[in-house]
Amino acid sequence: MRGSTDVRQGTLALMVLKTLEVLGPQHGYGIARRIEQISGDLLTLNQGTLYPVLLKLEQEGAIASEWGASEKNRKARFYRLTRAGRKQLRDETHGWEQTAAIMGRFFTVKAEDLK
Amino acid sequence: MRSLRRFFRRLGSWVETQRAEERLQAEIEEHLALLTAENLGAGLPPAEARRQALLQFGGVEAMKQSYREQRGLPLLDALAQDARYALRRLRMAPAFTAATVLTLALGIGATTAIFTLVHAVLLQSLPVADPAALYRLGRESRCCYTAGYSQEKEFSLVSYDLYRFLRDNTHGFAELAAFPAIEPLFGVRRAGTAEAAQSYPGEFVSGNYFRAFGITAYAGRALIPGDDRPGAPPVAVMSYRLWREAYAGDPSVVGSAFLLDGKPFTVVGVTPPGFFSETLRSTPPDFYLPLNTEPFVEADADLNKYDTHWLNLIGRILPGLAPAAVEAEMRVRLKQWLQAHWNEMSPNDRIRFPEQTLYLVPGGAGITSMRERYEHWLKILMAVTGFVLLIVCANVANLMLVRSLERRRQTALSMALGAQLSRVLRAPLMESVLLSLGGGAAGLAIALAGTRLILNFTFPAVPGLGGVPIDAAPSMPVLWFAFLISLATGVAFGVAPAVMAARVDPIEALRGSGRATARMGGGPRKTLVVLQAALSLVLLSASGLLTAALQKLQNQDLGFELDRRIVIKMNPRLAGYHTAQLPVLYRRIREALAAVPGVASVAICFYSPLTGGGSGSGVWVAGAPPPGPRDRINSSWDRVTAGYFDVIGTPVLEGRGLTNEDTAESRKVAVISEAFARKFFRKQDPIGQHFGRRPELSHEFEVVGVVKDARYREEDLEQPIGPYYFLPEAQAEYERTDLGSLFLKDIVIVSRPGTAVAPAQLRRAMASVDPNLPLVSIHSLREQVSEQFRQQRLIARLTSLFGILSLVLASIGLYGVTAYNASRRSGEMGVRMALGANRGDVVRLVLRGAFGLILGRVAVGAPVDVRGGAISGESIVRHQSV
Numbered sequence: 001m002r003g004s005t006d007v008r009q010g011t012l013a014l015m016v017l018k019t020l021e022v023l024g025p026q027h028g029y030g031i032a033r034r035i036e037q038i039s040g041d042l043l044t045l046n047q048g049t050l051y052p053v054l055l056k057l058e059q060e061g062a063i064a065s066e067w068g069a070s071e072k073n074r075k076a077r078f079y080r081l082t083r084a085g086r087k088q089l090r091d092e093t094h095g096w097e098q099t100a101a102i103m104g105r106f107f108t109v110k111a112e113d114l115k
Numbered sequence: 116m117r118s119l120r121r122f123f124r125r126l127g128s129w130v131e132t133q134r135a136e137e138r139l140q141a142e143i144e145e146h147l148a149l150l151t152a153e154n155l156g157a158g159l160p161p162a163e164a165r166r167q168a169l170l171q172f173g174g175v176e177a178m179k180q181s182y183r184e185q186r187g188l189p190l191l192d193a194l195a196q197d198a199r200y201a202l203r204r205l206r207m208a209p210a211f212t213a214a215t216v217l218t219l220a221l222g223i224g225a226t227t228a229i230f231t232l233v234h235a236v237l238l239q240s241l242p243v244a245d246p247a248a249l250y251r252l253g254r255e256s257r258c259c260y261t262a263g264y265s266q267e268k269e270f271s272l273v274s275y276d277l278y279r280f281l282r283d284n285t286h287g288f289a290e291l292a293a294f295p296a297i298e299p300l301f302g303v304r305r306a307g308t309a310e311a312a313q314s315y316p317g318e319f320v321s322g323n324y325f326r327a328f329g330i331t332a333y334a335g336r337a338l339i340p341g342d343d344r345p346g347a348p349p350v351a352v353m354s355y356r357l358w359r360e361a362y363a364g365d366p367s368v369v370g371s372a373f374l375l376d377g378k379p380f381t382v383v384g385v386t387p388p389g390f391f392s393e394t395l396r397s398t399p400p401d402f403y404l405p406l407n408t409e410p411f412v413e414a415d416a417d418l419n420k421y422d423t424h425w426l427n428l429i430g431r432i433l434p435g436l437a438p439a440a441v442e443a444e445m446r447v448r449l450k451q452w453l454q455a456h457w458n459e460m461s462p463n464d465r466i467r468f469p470e471q472t473l474y475l476v477p478g479g480a481g482i483t484s485m486r487e488r489y490e491h492w493l494k495i496l497m498a499v500t501g502f503v504l505l506i507v508c509a510n511v512a513n514l515m516l517v518r519s520l521e522r523r524r525q526t527a528l529s530m531a532l533g534a535q536l537s538r539v540l541r542a543p544l545m546e547s548v549l550l551s552l553g554g555g556a557a558g559l560a561i562a563l564a565g566t567r568l569i570l571n572f573t574f575p576a577v578p579g580l581g582g583v584p585i586d587a588a589p590s591m592p593v594l595w596f597a598f599l600i601s602l603a604t605g606v607a608f609g610v611a612p613a614v615m616a617a618r619v620d621p622i623e624a625l626r627g628s629g630r631a632t633a634r635m636g637g638g639p640r641k642t643l644v645v646l647q648a649a650l651s652l653v654l655l656s657a658s659g660l661l662t663a664a665l666q667k668l669q670n671q672d673l674g675f676e677l678d679r680r681i682v683i684k685m686n687p688r689l690a691g692y693h694t695a696q697l698p699v700l701y702r703r704i705r706e707a708l709a710a711v712p713g714v715a716s717v718a719i720c721f722y723s724p725l726t727g728g729g730s731g732s733g734v735w736v737a738g739a740p741p742p743g744p745r746d747r748i749n750s751s752w753d754r755v756t757a758g759y760f761d762v763i764g765t766p767v768l769e770g771r772g773l774t775n776e777d778t779a780e781s782r783k784v785a786v787i788s789e790a791f792a793r794k795f796f797r798k799q800d801p802i803g804q805h806f807g808r809r810p811e812l813s814h815e816f817e818v819v820g821v822v823k824d825a826r827y828r829e830e831d832l833e834q835p836i837g838p839y840y841f842l843p844e845a846q847a848e849y850e851r852t853d854l855g856s857l858f859l860k861d862i863v864i865v866s867r868p869g870t871a872v873a874p875a876q877l878r879r880a881m882a883s884v885d886p887n888l889p890l891v892s893i894h895s896l897r898e899q900v901s902e903q904f905r906q907q908r909l910i911a912r913l914t915s916l917f918g919i920l921s922l923v924l925a926s927i928g929l930y931g932v933t934a935y936n937a938s939r940r941s942g943e944m945g946v947r948m949a950l951g952a953n954r955g956d957v958v959r960l961v962l963r964g965a966f967g968l969i970l971g972r973v974a975v976g977a978p979v980d981v982r983g984g985a986i987s988g989e990s991i992v993r994h995q996s997v
Binding site for chain 2: 027028029032046047048049051052055056058059060061070072074075076077
């Protein structure tokens, strides 16, 4: 698919954290939907790949999970952001913005600017 | 931090694998259900909706695999798997497993047992505060007294006066403590009770002794400098062991009075458990008394003699000071002290004055007489057990090699199916490590039993006394040692089979399995067998040499008779006898014992032969030129009753022995040994010559007889016998002095040929003289002598045991290799026999291989044996006396 891109290592985790911050506690399906909605066609995502990421984040203590009832009253596992997760999100967002800004400047610079 | 947390989570989830698996399954199901429902809502038929959902979700199994890999610890998982697999394989071969674990347990157990002793005797520091800051006077630990104002090589013992001078004038020490090199036995009784006096070892220590070691009392208080002053009330500190064992930890012991040799002392405190004074010895002191109470307890006190050196020094150096600087300062003080006594010094002392010096050495291990005594033996034993361990490793490696060869086909198959090389390598390694850890665990049990056995043999327990403060139970360093040894052996004998397994060419192995000829492989196994046999023969020849050396020592001409001789040890001092009562006591003892049926004759002496001790004195010969500064004028001596030489069986060579004619009124006489005559009278006829024990008393004794040399001292068993002289008990100066040497300790009895004298009869006879007279022991002179060869015997026996053990192991190894080769070549044999070979040819073929190994062992082993034998022989000769 032209123009679409694979999810870079590590960015998916950040997306998960941001999603949980915006939407509050959410089950895996909900997170996957939200990521797809926001990125639109630009991102192809095997929804299953989300679960290893969720596990990693939970092991790191950035998110926590518990059983709850979904909208259709089914048993579902809900993930929520922890305090450590919030901090991690803040740090990584900052890092990303900085990286993006630096890269942006590199791409916009012209030859005569360097003289 | 985050990754650490993650690791622990993973570790946790590794444990709860099952539940997590279910959870994931449930989440996937839920996700798929939601996706399907969404697709249904979009108007897809149910089957298509489900298919689309699966597509959107992606590969379920691949995701599960990556999920699993993230969850647990795959390496740990694989290891656990390997371990389970190895255990299963080992369970399938119980005979192999049991034999290997037992072999390993013997090797590791023997090494660990010896290491326990090495650690306790050679490596451990005193259980005191900051032992590294402690420094000791003297490079060698000396015993027990030395007189005069010069010492050979170094000043290592000091008098109380010199101690005070050094303590008060050396600035480098936070504390400098003093204590005698000898450890007196006291008859102890709690004041106000009717209990019989028990004898316990005690130690005189300076008042700052406990402070110098940083020891605080377990109960009550430790000694303080204020206790160690002339005229201070006599106080004592009791050992924790005695407090526990004899007084059941009674708190009222602290503060109550005890009679030590009849003198009242107040016990003010109890030492902490584990403290065994500054010297590792078989009888740690049970009482600590201030040095200044020595004249109060001992009639012939040394405290105030300026020129009697009997104290050891250990000090705590001030932080930041170099020991060399303190040593230099002490040397200056020593010279100052000597100069202050210039007028009392003998001419020889003055000549030797310039070379007088002293040395400070690290004292964290305290007085290391035991270390010096046992170091060499322990090193020999450590080397021997190291050999045993090598043999064990070789043996087990051989068994493992055979096993891995049997597994070739399987290994080849799994490699052909794509098994990772690392997993193939790990399997045999895991097996061997598991085996060696099992062997290590069993070895610890063997080590515990072995250490107990050796300790009991070396330091037999005396009822009522604390034994040697070495714990047979393995300490932390010993456990580590055993664990590392196990691991190292496991890897050592596991690597070769692992590498062999990895070198397998799958196709070759699959095709060729079950067929083999003599040419194939077997090199490493044969080498191992040859090596093993060579090592075990080194051990056997060493044990043979040790045993021969021991035989030679034991069978040497001792100069006295062992048959029919019995020695009774007594302690009249403990019963409160005064010197004036002693002649009567000795006479009554001799009469009572002589009346026992079967007793031929009786004599009493201060030291019987090889009893473990002796006394010495200087000798000045009348009419001889005064000895030069380098002349050794010492001789051992003994005080004996009339008829002693007949009783002990030492022939009188010239003149006469000591008889009842030698009385307090007659001229003072002495009987000398051949060595004495050679040393002090050279070519002159010694009979009628005079000598004395002080320069001004060189006419004191007239020599009336010369007896054959007899071995009395145990310190130098294979040196030539030193000079010895004997004084008659009847001429002892009972009224003039209160010398310890007047209290004779050993009664020697010779029974009539063909009769047996029961110890009970002797006890009854002694009780008829005085029921309160403490008898220390009754045993034959033969036992007493063999006691002196205890260590040598132990070493020789242990080495023989290890040698035989290793030979058995090597035989098993040879058998295993031969049997394995024969079984592998059964196909070849079949072909040979089909082609016309008879049974004899086949047997010859197999035996040729085996004898080839034996010849190889001789070729390789003979030089090693000779060398090893030479080394152990040398060490035996050099250190027999240690």
